[in-house]
Amino acid sequence: MPAAQDVTHPFEPVFDEQSQVLVLGTMPSPRSRKEGFYYAHPRNRFWRVIAQLFDEPLARTNEERIDQLLRHHIALWDVLASCRIAGAKDASIRDAVPNDLARIMDAAPVAAVFCTGTAAAQAYRRFSEPKTGIACVQLPSTSPANAAMGLDALVDAYRPLAAAAAASEAPLLDVPDVVRLEQAIANAGTPLSTLMDRAGAWIAHRAIARIEALRDDAKEPTETNKTSETTGTNETNDRSCPHPSDEPRAGHDGARRRACDASKIVVLCGNGNNGGDGWVAARILADAGLPVSVICAKEPHDLRAQPARNAAIEALTALEEHGARVLVSPDPAALESELESAAVIIDAILGTGFSGGSVAAPFDAWIEAAVRARNAGAFIIAADVPSGLSAQTGRAVRPCIKADETVTMLAMKPGLSTPFAFAWAGTVRIGAIAYVEPLLERMACEDNAPATGKDGKPDFAGSRGKKTPGKPLHAKAGDEDRAGAADDQADHAEESRRRDIGAEEPRRSRTRTEQTANPSAVCSALRQDPFARAEQEDDDGYDPYSDRPPMPEPVFQRDPWA
Numbered sequence: 001m002p003a004a005q006d007v008t009h010p011f012e013p014v015f016d017e018q019s020q021v022l023v024l025g026t027m028p029s030p031r032s033r034k035e036g037f038y039y040a041h042p043r044n045r046f047w048r049v050i051a052q053l054f055d056e057p058l059a060r061t062n063e064e065r066i067d068q069l070l071r072h073h074i075a076l077w078d079v080l081a082s083c084r085i086a087g088a089k090d091a092s093i094r095d096a097v098p099n100d101l102a103r104i105m106d107a108a109p110v111a112a113v114f115c116t117g118t119a120a121a122q123a124y125r126r127f128s129e130p131k132t133g134i135a136c137v138q139l140p141s142t143s144p145a146n147a148a149m150g151l152d153a154l155v156d157a158y159r160p161l162a163a164a165a166a167a168s169e170a171p172l173l174d175v176p177d178v179v180r181l182e183q184a185i186a187n188a189g190t191p192l193s194t195l196m197d198r199a200g201a202w203i204a205h206r207a208i209a210r211i212e213a214l215r216d217d218a219k220e221p222t223e224t225n226k227t228s229e230t231t232g233t234n235e236t237n238d239r240s241c242p243h244p245s246d247e248p249r250a251g252h253d254g255a256r257r258r259a260c261d262a263s264k265i266v267v268l269c270g271n272g273n274n275g276g277d278g279w280v281a282a283r284i285l286a287d288a289g290l291p292v293s294v295i296c297a298k299e300p301h302d303l304r305a306q307p308a309r310n311a312a313i314e315a316l317t318a319l320e321e322h323g324a325r326v327l328v329s330p331d332p333a334a335l336e337s338e339l340e341s342a343a344v345i346i347d348a349i350l351g352t353g354f355s356g357g358s359v360a361a362p363f364d365a366w367i368e369a370a371v372r373a374r375n376a377g378a379f380i381i382a383a384d385v386p387s388g389l390s391a392q393t394g395r396a397v398r399p400c401i402k403a404d405e406t407v408t409m410l411a412m413k414p415g416l417s418t419p420f421a422f423a424w425a426g427t428v429r430i431g432a433i434a435y436v437e438p439l440l441e442r443m444a445c446e447d448n449a450p451a452t453g454k455d456g457k458p459d460f461a462g463s464r465g466k467k468t469p470g471k472p473l474h475a476k477a478g479d480e481d482r483a484g485a486a487d488d489q490a491d492h493a494e495e496s497r498r499r500d501i502g503a504e505e506p507r508r509s510r511t512r513t514e515q516t517a518n519p520s521a522v523c524s525a526l527r528q529d530p531f532a533r534a535e536q537e538d539d540d541g542y543d544p545y546s547d548r549p550p551m552p553e554p555v556f557q558r559d560p561w562a
């Protein structure tokens with residue numbers, strides 16, 4: 001066992017004036033102190049839990065971790081400012097001096113406190129709760145010492161944290177405002193190339209999630225297999241792959257067949273920055289060892305748009321190293337053959353820069369071929385916006401990509417929120433590639449718009465009306481959609497098909513009131529008597545308003561840091 005030593009908390013808390021949830025540990029472990037950041041031991045699962053909770057890629061750098069926490073309105077610190085401790089053994093803590101949480105509580109509207117383990121919760125209750133007046137919710141430790149809890153169980157246990165931190169609804173921005181926002185982010189120090197890297201990472205992350213789901217699906221026994229099991233044949237258990245002689249089938253069976261074939265991902269890259277997102281995604285997927293190929297219209301060196309050109313040149317080198325196929329302006333037969341074997345197609349042909357009443361060659365043929373592949377079971381993920389759909393008006397030209405999922409960057413766009421957008425975009429997810437709230441507020445001030453909308457967020461719809469008189473936000477989209485009545489019927493059929501297969505609806509964030517109702521109630525009770533426990537609090541210290549079932553946590557049975 002390591003000798004006890006005097007330790008002083010060595011780094012700053014993570015918080016800003018938007019933080020609504022505070023997560024507290026006890027004191028950084030020796031490894032975290034060495035690395036200079038929270039939960040830095042490679043086997044500590046804290047950052048993996050956070051990534052899974054919010055369905056986001058794992059934050060790998062401290063910068064990304066801070067960004068991830070702040071985007072979800074989470075503050076992070078530890079209960080203790082100094083103590084005497086042996087290694088990371090919380091049970092050995094002596095001479096504890098608490099941090100002054102007023103630094104965060106006075107600056108931010110924190111309404112819920114979570115402690116990452118028994119010792120942190122005990123220390124918080126003893127030192128901090130009398131001052132904050134907020135009862136903490138105790139979460140299990142993510143430390144390797146708590147190896148008895150698997151990652152899935154940890155993620156489940158942390159769901160109350162995600163619920164409390166539920167990100168407020170993404171802002172809805174006009175396309176010109178998205179461009180302004182990108183520029184503001186760049187001016188604040190995050191270059192556009194970094195945004196593109198993050199956008200590509202988001203898309204790659206969703207493609208990997210789809211491939212993993214297909215692989216899981218392929219492991220489940222099919223009806224045919226069940227029959228063969230009951231008839232006592234001695235086929236192997238891996239029978240969910242259709243037999244090679246089976247006729248190709250559409251829908252899920254087609255998707256399953258594709259997953260069994262190769263988990264192949266085809267990325268369609270246009271010539272603009274939307275294509276750049278696709279190149280980055282392809283590079284990440286190839287680096288992850290997945291069979292990926294790229295279809296593009298121009299050699300990377302011939303692209304003009306930046307940062308897409310640099311991203312494509314870098315990706316091409318990596319793809320060549322991995323032996324991935326890159327098809328430049330393929331003929332129709334090569335295009336068809338590449339797409340028909342794809343399990344996942346990434347549509348990075350056209351994004352917010354798309355304009356006009358039709359899609360010019362060769363991209364029209366690409367879109368048609370991709371939609372045919374989808375009808376045969378491929379899953380399409382659109383980067384930012386389905387190609388052929390106007391991100392501003394929601395007007396879909398012919399042909400237009402029909403995506404199963406769209407990852408749209410930074411903010412919701414008007415064209416994705418029309419009543420018919422679902423037919424083209426599928427499930428829309430926001431790719432939170434930067435922390436934008438302070439910038440949005442600044443932009444709202446610059447526009448002399450009302451400071452906040454009725455939900456407390458910057459009201460960009462209001463500012464749009466003032467900036468572009470005579471161009472109401474949704475009028476054009478609605479008119480055009482009404483003109484395409486026949487299309488609408490097909491779209492509605494498509495929508496109901498998606499509902500049939502259980503496609504997810506976009507997430508709805510909880511309102512502030514929903515998030516904090518219970519903690520506030522407990523908090524006001526505790527203010528009257530700071531030492532009182534919440535009524536009906538379990539004997540083991542679990543708070544009654546946590547919807548998590550109590551879970552036993554081994555208290556450092558062994559010292560993982562020794």
Ligand SMILES: NC(=O)C1=CN([C@@H]2O[C@H](COP(=O)(O)OP(=O)(O)OC[C@H]3O[C@@H](n4cnc5c(N)ncnc54)[C@H](OP(=O)(O)O)[C@@H]3O)[C@@H](O)[C@H]2O)[C@@H](O)CC1
Nearest residue numbers: 192196199271272273274351352353354355356359360384
């Ligand atoms: N800026 C950034 O840093 C970041 C940007 N991001 C990403 O960039 C996207 C916006 O990029 P963008 O502005 O380059 O436009 P984009 O959607 O690629 O389209 C331009 C291309 O389309 C073409 N084209 C247009 N109309 C057409 C038609 N009818 N038929 C056929 N072609 C047509 C047009 O051709 P051209 O007119 O030049 O001949 C040009 O080649 C955005 O959606 C997001 O994904 C994110 O990574 C975050 C960081």
Ligand SMILES: [K+]
Nearest residue numbers: 347350383385
């Ligand atoms: K796209």
